[in-house]
Amino acid sequence: MNETAQPSWPDPPAAGSLGDGRLALARLRPETVVDLCQAVGEHVRDGLAIYPQGGTTALDYGGIPGRPGVAIDTRSLCRVIDYPHADMTITVQAGITAASLHAVLAEQNQRLLIDIPQADRATLGGVFATNTSGSRRFGLGRPRDQIIGVNFVTSEGIEVKGGGRVVKNVAGYDLPKLLTGSMGTLGIITQMTLKVRPMPEASAVVWVPFTSLASLGGTLDALNTSGSRPVALDLLSAPAARIIGESLNVPAGDWVLVIGLEDNATSVNWQINRLMIELGRADLTILQDEHAAAGWAGLTEFSAAELGPVSCVVSIRPSGVIPFVASIDPGRWAVQAHAGNGIVRLHALGDWTLDHAAAEIDRFRSLAEREGEGGSVILARCPTGWKVRLGVWGRPQADWALAERVKQALDPIGAFNPGRFIGSI
Amino acid sequence: MSATAAVSATTPLASRLLAELTAIVGAGNVLHQRDELLVYECDGYVVNKKVPDVVVFPTCTEHVVELVKLCNRHDVPYVPRGAGTSLSGGTLAVGGGVMICLTRMKRILEINTRDRYAIVEPGVVNVWLTRALAGTGFHYAPDPSSQTACTIGGNTATNSGGPHTLKYGVTVNHVKGVELVLPDASVVTIGGITDDPPGYDLTGLVVGSEGTFGVVTKVIVDLTRDPEAGRTLLAVFDTVEAATETVSGIIAAGIVPAALEMLDNLMIQAVEQAFGFGFPTAAGAILIIEVDGIDAGLDREAQLISEIVQSRGGRVQKSITWRTRKEPEYVAIWKSRKSAFGAVGRLSPTFCTQDGVVPRTLLPHIMRFIEGVARRYDIRIANVFHAGDGNIHPILLFDERDGEQVQRVLHASREILEECIRVGGSVTGEHGIGVEKMALMPRLFAPEDLAAMIAIRNALNPEGRCSPSKLLPSGGHCIERKSPGRRASA
DSSP states (O other), rough: OOSSHHHHHHTEEEEEEEEETOOOSSSESSHHHHHHHHHHHHHTTTOOOOEEEEOTTTOOSSSOSSSOOEEETTOOOOOOOOOOOTTEEEEHHHHHHHHHHHHHHHHTEEEEOOOOTTTTTTTHHHHHTTTTTTTTTHHHHHHHHHHTEEEETTTTTTTEEEEOOSSSSSSOOOOOHHHHHTTTSSOOOEEEEEOOOOOOOOOEEEEESOOOTTTHHHHHHHHOOOOOOSEEEEEEEHHHHHHHHTTTTOOSSSEEEEEEEEEOHHHHHHHHHHHHHTTTTTTEEEEEEEHHHHHHHHHHHHHTOOSOOOEEEEOOOGGGGHHHHHHTTTTTEEEETTTTTTEEHHHOOOOOOOHHHHHHHHHHHHHOTTTTTTTTEEEEEGGGHHHHHOOOOOOOOOTTTHHHHHHHHHHHHOSSSTTSSSSSS | OOOOOOTTTHHHHHHHHHHHHHHHHHHEEEOOSSHHHHGGGGSSSSSSOOOOOOOEOOOSHHHHHHHHHHHHTTTTTTTEEESSOSOOTTOOOTTTTHHHHOOOOEEEEEEEEETEEEOOOOOOOOOHHHTTTTTTTOEEEEEEETTOOBBHHHHHHHHHOOOTHHHHGGGGGGEEEEEETTTSSOEEEEEEESOOOOOOOOHHHHHHHSSSOEEEEEEEEOOEEEEEEEEEEEESSSHHHHHHHHHHHHTOOOOTOSSEEEEEEHHHHHHHHHHHOOOOOOSEEEEEEEEOHHHHHHHHHHHHHHHHHHHOOOOEEEEEEESTTTTTHHHHHHHHHHHHHHGGGTTTTTTEEEEEOOGHHHHHHHHHHHHHHHHTTTEEEEEEGGGGTTEOEEEEOEEEEEOHHHHHHHHHHHHHHHHHHHHHHBSSSSSTTTTTTTGHHHHHHHHHHHHHHHHHHHSSSTTOOOSSSSSBBBBBBOOOSSSSSOOOOO
C-alpha cells in the first residue's frame, strides 16, 4: 500500500456503490483485458483498493469494504472465446452473463451444471468468485467441479493463467479451483474455461408435502440409498414452499421435500415410479417438461431471496439436517435445505432486532461448529450495521493462516476487495 | 542429472541423522543400507534415478511431524512417497535426503455412507477402500489403472485420474479435505467433512501439488453411489482412425459414457497374450465403451452407441450387461485394460508411458501424429488410453541399455507432447509434472503464470526442503541442483 497517499471515502453520489453503503471513487468498465490490466496497475500505484464487479447481484455479500477504492466492472469483457461443443468445453470472458452463456450453450443442446439465480444479471466471473450453487449441486457437482481453466489479473496489473482448455490436466497448481470462491480477493477473473454437458432428455421435480419433520429424517436416510438417483434433494419449510410453489400449482405443506431427477426419459419415468414405491405414497406432485423447468427456476431464485433482514447458509453433515432444522422456529426462518449436501439456507422472516439475530446466529454456529463436525455458518446478507457483530464468515478455520499466506503471495499489498473476506484478507 | 546427495553415508551428520531418525520411527522403520535403498532410486519413471540417503516409514502423523522437524534442523531435503507408481518421477529423491515413505500409514479411519465420506491415511491403497466399501452401495470413484498398488496419498499428490473420470471426475473432485504436515512441521486440517468451508479452496490447491506444500497425513474423500447397472461394450475397428472418430461421434451425440477407453493393435496383442480375454488380435483398434446409471435407461444408450460404432465401420463384438462391477466378464475386461501397462513387458524390456491431453475432437489428429513419430524415430509405440477425455498414453518401447535408443525415445516423447501443447492440450492429464516434464512447463505457461505458482509454492514451502525440484522449474535450470534444500526465492 502506498503509505503517503491515504485517500478517504467519497461523498455521494461518487461513482456508485461498492456494497454495504460504501461508495466508489471511480468506476471503470474496461473494454479489453489490456485496458483492465492498465486500470488495475494505475489505481494500485495510487494506493487505491480494487473492487471487481460483475452484475452486482452479490454486491453486499461479504464483509464491509475496508478502504477507499475503485470499482472495476467486467461486463464489457463478455465474449465467447472458444466453444468447441463436441469437446464439451467452453472458454468465455468473465463478464458474460449466465443468461447469455445459457443461450449460447442451448444452441448446441448443452448447459453449464450450476444453478444460478438472477441469471440475466449475474456474470460468470461473479458466480465463480462467490462459489454460487443451488439445488442440483447434489447430483451435478459444485462450481469447482466445472472449471478447468482461469485467467485473472493480479494487483501488478498482469494477467495470469492456470489450468487449461482440456478436461484433464494436472500441469501446475490448480489455480482455477483456488480462484473459485475467492471472493475477488486474489485478482480479477477475466476468463475461464468450463466443462459443459448435454441437456438431459428429461427432467422431473417431485413435490412431496409432509405434515411434520418427524418422519422426514427416516425418509432422507432411506433416500440416501434409494433405487433412484436424485440430482436434488431439497427440504422446504412452509413459507419457502409457498413462495417457490406460487406459480407451480403444487399443494402446500408444513414441510415439502423436493426430489429432482434428470436423465433420459425412460430412466426418469422409472425413477418416478420407484420413488412412489419407496415413499409409499401415491399423492406425489410431479412436475415434468416445462413445469419442471419452472420448478428448477423457483428453487434457484429462492436461494437469493430477500425476505427479512438476514439470510445465512449453514453447512453441516447431511445426517444433521433434520435435527438442525427441528431446532429452528419455522415462523422466524424460511428454510431451503439442500439436504443431500448438508447445506441449509435460512431467510429470516418478519422483524428482527440485532440482539435477537446475534443470539440466533451464535446458536447456529455453536451447533454447526461442534467438535468433530467442522461445519460453518456464513452470513449471506444482513444490514451493514449488523455485520461486525454477527460476523460474516464465522469462527476462524484451521486453514485460514495458510489462506493468508496464499493471499500474501498473490496480492501482497491487499489491493483486492479489502475487508470483504476471511481473517485479515 | 547431477543432484548432490544431502548426506553421504559416512559423515558424522549422516550417523547422527540416522540415530535421530531411528529414535523417531524405530529401527524397523528405517532403511539405510545401499542395497535396501536401491528399490527407492526411482518410481514408475525409470529414466532418472537417484538413491535417497535414507528411507523412513512413519506410522502416524506425529512421526511425520518429528521427521520434518529433524530435516529442518539438519537442513536436509525430504520427499514423501506412496507406492512409487508415479510415472513422471514425482517421488524421485532429487536432492537425496530423507524419503518419507507413507505406506505404513495405512488405516481406513472412518467410513460414513450416510454422510458419504471416508477418512483414510495416505498409505491406504486405492483398491482397499473400494473393497472396504463393497456391499454398502457406495464406492470411491477415482480408479487409476494402478489402483491395486497406488495409494490414496499418492493419488492426492498427483490428482490421479483413471478410466472412469469422463463421467465421475478426477481425484480433486472427490477429495473433501486433507490433514497436512507443513514444511514448518505444524499440522493443519484443510477442508473437512462438510461442504463449502469459508475460505479459499486450499483442498483444490493441495490436490495435485505433488508434495510441494507438505506431507499429507490424512485424506477425507467423498463416496459416490454405485450405479444401478451398466453396459460395457467392446467395439472393434479396422483402424485407429475409425475408433477415434467413433469417440467423437459418441460425445457429439450427447452421451456421457462412464468410460471410453481405446487400445491399438500393438496393445491388443500384448494384452491378449497376457490375459487371453478374447480381444481380436488382428483389429486395428478396440474401444471399451461403458455407460452406467439406471438400468431402465441403458439399453437405449447402448443401442445408440452401437449404431454410432457401426456407422464408423466398427462392430460391437461383445456387450456386457451388469448389475455390479463384480461380475466375472466385467472384471475380466477391466483387468485386461488396467493391466495393459504390465502386459507391455511382453513386448519390450523397458518402456516409457507418456501422458498427454488433446481436445477430444483432435484424437484422430494426434493418433496420426504419433504414428508419424514412431516411423520417424523408428520406435515401436503402443497406445492405450482414456479416449473420452482426450487423454493419450503412448507407450514408447525401448531397451534402456541402448543409450542411442533412449535418446530417440526422449526426443519422440517430447515431440508428441509439444504437439499436444500446439493443439491446445496439456503435457499431463493425470501423471503429473514430476521431474520429467518440468522443462515443458514454460511451454505451457507464460513466465508470469509460473511466477504466480512459484510465489504460492514459496509462501507455503519457503525453505524448499519439501519435495525440492519438482513440478515447477526454478529459473532457467530445471532439475539441476548443486546443493540440496537451498532455493533462491523467485
